[in-house]
Amino acid sequence: MKLYCLSGHPTLPCNVLKFKSTTVMLDCGLDMTSTLNFLPLPLVQSPRLSNLPGWSLKDGNAFLDKELKECSGHVFVDSVPEFCLPETELIDLSTVDVILISNYHCMMALPYITEHTGFTGTVYATEPTVQIGRLLMEELVNFIERVPKAQSASLWKNKDIQRLLPSPLKDAVEVSTWRRCYTMQEVNSALSKIQLVGYSQKIELFGAVQVTPLSSGYALGSSNWIIQSHYEKVSYVSGSSLLTTHPQPMDQASLKNSDVLILTGLTQIPTANPDSMVGEFCSNLALTVRNGGNVLVPCYPSGVIYDLLECLYQYIDSAGLSSIPFYFISPVANSSLEFSQIFAEWLCHNKQTKVYLPEPPFPHAELIQTNKLKHYPSIHGDFSNDFRQPCVVFTGHPSLRFGDVVHFMELWGKSSLNTVIFTEPDFTYLEALAPYQPLAMKCIYCPIDTRLNFIQVSKLLKEVQPLHVVCPEQYTQPPPAQSRRMDLMIDCQPPAMSYRRAEVLALPFKRRYEKIEIMPELADSLVPMEIKPGVSLATVSAVLHTKDNKHVLQPPPRPAQPTGGKKRKRASDDIPDCKVLKPLLSGSIPVDQFVQTLEKHGFSDIKVEDTAKGHIVLLQEAETLIQIEEDSTHIICDNDEMLRVRLRDLVLKFLQKF
């Protein structure tokens, strides 16, 4: 059993598991942090961005000034943003049989895999994962395609040139594999390969293994996966949460008794408690708005935003913010808000019960109805007519490199009355802000990551007790910035196996058993014999038939009647050689009785010696030794076959035959 690790990002995993002749890809996350190296794509012409000076080498050589621009001491690539794909060279991805998706954030690389690697298998995911995943991809494609950029920089990627660049460009890894965003056509084609599954649904893969999605409590439709055969169980835990937010709670019980537990997608900010962060978010929002400033919340169009809107729904009246407009701007804003209301079966119990009242499960419906929350596909069109300040704007993309957020950063960045509040933990906020410097607006970092923290992981592992834990290497040591925080790493026994990008791990357990079925007519013919209470044995003569990883014992074919014909037999019709087997023996030889029997049969001068494993019966006269051990008996006599057979028969009297 092997694990091929194609991504180094612990929360955007992409691993391939080879297990019992199947090849299963676990998630295909897309690392978008690469986009932080690029200049933002402004929706509206930005004189500031277009007038940034080109970057030149220390010696004044300016051959890169078309590709690289300088802003407040940082250098950015002036090109269409590109993404860092999972490894494609480590394993032939056309051999992947299935892809299991755990949540909508972990499927963003799907079109790259399904459309460009010769992949012919099936993708499994829950319905909300697919629908919201589609929205995220649609938004991404839209953000990038609506700001066409003629230029595509590639010169800087040359290894010799890259070495000369300042950090972080110099240290960017695998830049040659960075790719531009996919198209909507590719998205549609990739999504058409997905087969929808429900929680706890058992899916057979070629008869060899069974895969089952389990609720992971992190997002709408998010799943952990069980991959098991009859005797082995691998659990894949990716992006799980034990907090009470909107999704169905995490199913922990089904993860018990795993041989291997692959653990990914823990919280990215283990020191920030989501509840505290929500409090911080609300306080800062209110403070800014009360002072007449605007609040910008760069966010994804689905996920935490639902919880934030719910918190605000409860908070705005008490904080006296009822008259402040909330805007949600995304090409998929409408669909996202509506989708969230229709996936009732995937929601937590409280929200499910609301549906029966009937009430919308999320209170943002009421915010929309009362006009407190308004949503728009983009800043163009209706929004510009309705726009009123001070206000709160939720919009993408959290990287601040594309999407409507770029416009608001340019618009509000100059006033210290305004605040940008980062709630998504995927991007380092200082890096995200780098191309907007110098910036007067206030920045608040309240990363809300509801995924498991290390305390919760430690409890979970104690509860489900897997034999082995496999996780990204980042989880096996404290974060570099807090190297003394031994509580910020996975602590389990035996220690977790870690992996890094482009590594292949041999998982530490061997398959020992295989399940074999017996055909009813063959079973009928068996005559079990009880050798000790509760244990019966029978000999079986059969043909082992193996197809689609299923093993069946069938009755042996009857000996072929001699046909007399001269037709040449085909090889497949060959009847296996069924030799007459000697009966199997069982039981033990009571030494005292055996000696008595020997004496009865005329042997005298018998000596018995005890050995570590049994006894030696010495027939001194006959110069013969009978060595009796737990699982073997040897008669050692000197070329006297008659004597040996006699003695053998005496031994056999004490044993059962079948």
Place this chain on the structure above:
Amino acid sequence: MDPECSRLLPALCAVLADPRQPVADDTCLEKLLDWFTTVTEAGSSLLLLQENPCLVELLFHVLKSQDLSSRILSFSLRLAGIFAAQEDCFQYLQGELLPMLFGEAGPLGGAAWTAPAVRSGWIQGLRTLAQHPSALRLLAACGAVDTIFSLQGDSSLFVASAAGQLLVHILDLAMRGPAEGRCSPQACDWPACAQKIVCHIEDSLCSIATPQVTQALNVLTTVFGHCHGLWTQGLWVRLSPLVARLLEKDPVPASHSLVDLLLSVARSSVPSSDRGLWETLAQTLSHLSPTQAGPLALGILKLQDCPQALRTQAFGVLLQPLACVLEAAAQAPGPPGLLGGAAGDPMTVDTLLCSKSACVGLLCCALAHLGLLQPLPQRPSPWPQAPLLGAAVTVLRLCSGSAAPTSDVGGRLCAILVGCGRVQRAALDFLGALSQGAGPQESVTQVFSVLLEYLMSPESSSMVLKKAFQATLRWLLSSPKTPGCCDLDPRTQLFLRELLPVLQKRLCSPCWEVRDSGLEFLTQMTRHWGGQAGFRQALLASEVPELTKQLLQDPESYVRASAVTATGQLSSWGLLAAPASPERPGAQQKSLLVELLHVLCADSEGFPRRAVMQVFTEWLRDGHADVAEDPERFVARVLQAASRDPDWEVRAQGLELALVFLGQLLGPRGSHCPCAVALPETAPPGALAQALPEAAPPGTLAQALPEAAPPGTLAQALQVLCRVQLFEFAFRALFDCDRPVAQKSCDLLLFLRAKAALCGSPQEAGDSPNVASVEATLQRWQAGEQGQPLGYLEPGAVMAVLRSIDLEGLRDTLAESSDHVEKSPQSLLQDMLAAVGVLGENEADCY
């Protein structure tokens, strides 16, 4: 005894003796016992029994009856004990009754003994009767002491504890007679009963079973805590070797009880005779685990006289955990013996690292103990203020994860403590306590920085924040004044500039507890610093005053109440005015008065309304500028609103405000110069100043003069009071269904009447129709019909009415508790009889 009670008693005894008529209510029996105790304390028990033979009959009946409930049996045992406490009565009952009740022939041997109530009654009965030497003979005769020994391990904790107490009582009684006056008598001189008990204690101390050791230690703790005879010194001499032997065991058994005993002995007269005790204490300190030794160390340090070496050792024990923390978190190895010679002891380190609960427990105890010790006069000297500050700051940093210890122990401590709210709260409390002492500049800077870190951190829970606010306030208020300048020192001003934005954010928190703590902090800070220019400047430059005002509309009533108090305080100091228009400070404050009046009239919850009344009272007392403009109108409006309030505390506070107003018009209570009506200009400045908070807003005293009330006679003052309808409010309150309101009103009117009498009342109007109608209305009010208003009252009519009402009588009635009628023994007996239907005609229903 009351003849009526005597008359009812036989019937009651019959009811009690009748198993078919169970007494439903246990409290009746308790009340009955209380009553009998009072009766026997007042007179002879023997006489009581002779006059009421039904009582003895009841006791005999109880002995014979098989099917009586356990509660009646228990009651009877206790009752017999009460009677037999007097020696003559004891002799009277001793012949047959007492041995039967308390001996083996009684409940002791029967099935009833399985009920804990009976065992408890037996013990309490004996405890009450054991007041004289004759009782000891009874105890010996019926073998009671052995039974008490066995009851020490009773399954009921109440019984077990009472058995221990009884043993102590018997021992004390036995030793009081013969041993009194003799110092440390030899064991052979002791009475047999005492010998027996002491031998039992000795056996228990040697037992290998911890519960028995615990029992013995508990009994001894009580002995040394409650018995003061010289014999206790002898007892300690005899038992101390056994106690010391307990320390040789590992682990030390019953360590909590051992600590209690040693402290109890140390507080008794024993130390004066036995210096070995200090040695035992020292040994105990070193034998017990760090967690167990903490309470002992604190106890030792609280002792008045104690050898210095032992005090040093005890202080070392308390400092150990913090010393370990300091050592573990130190970036570089510090000087040895950082905390008064206490370096990180390996055992303490082990305790800290063995589990989270042990670590948290030990640290919290150490912090709490040191916090308790800090303000005591006998605290160790020199007090290691600087290292303790360092330790508290380090603990807080470990808890917040901001510490970066380099040692292994430090790393593990950090992992255990990070995010631990219990330790954070304890450390913040401790840090607050340390504010009473000074510290080196560097330490104080660290204190303020860690406090700011906690106040800023989104991870601080609401409780931790509250503690952080409290500690910050204590440190701010204790910060030294710059010499030669009355304003805040520059460091405090710098801190304030950082603090106010944090407070601003906290006032916007979605968690109401946080908003509330923020407001309380602001109120306190303003109360103390409202006059400091630095504070005023920083506050007015921030959004805090405006946010505070907005919180008057908070959805949470506690927050609204705190916002009312805070805005009231801010307004008193003129800190609510917009900074743009300092020349018109009144503009905004006026609107605050209207807003607060609106809260008083319209808020659905009691807390904000009570807060408004307190603010108004304070404003009136301090002569708040806005009130001083027209105090008459202000008082009239407030009283009108308060009189309609459903909350009695608001109405009571209304009377408080009325009293302040009266004081301002007529001079304060107890003023010796009532005739010259003490309008504020002439009011003794001292008296008025007393009523003001220590740091009263500057200039408010001068503004406090209600110009609307010109100097003049009492009649003029009464005119004012009539105009503000104070009398209608007070008279209504006089008949308020809530007693405290009526009492307050009664006091107010009495004060007014006394003033009037001293000054010579205005023209009487006793027979005017006005007076008659007022009296008629008041009668209706008293009867509960409060709908009708009084209308405008003339001062003369008021005085006439005041004289006609029996205010003293009313005050006395109100002073009685509300159940004084129902509490009489007669009522009790009647109720008990009525409950079982014996007294059909009695319709009293007390419960």
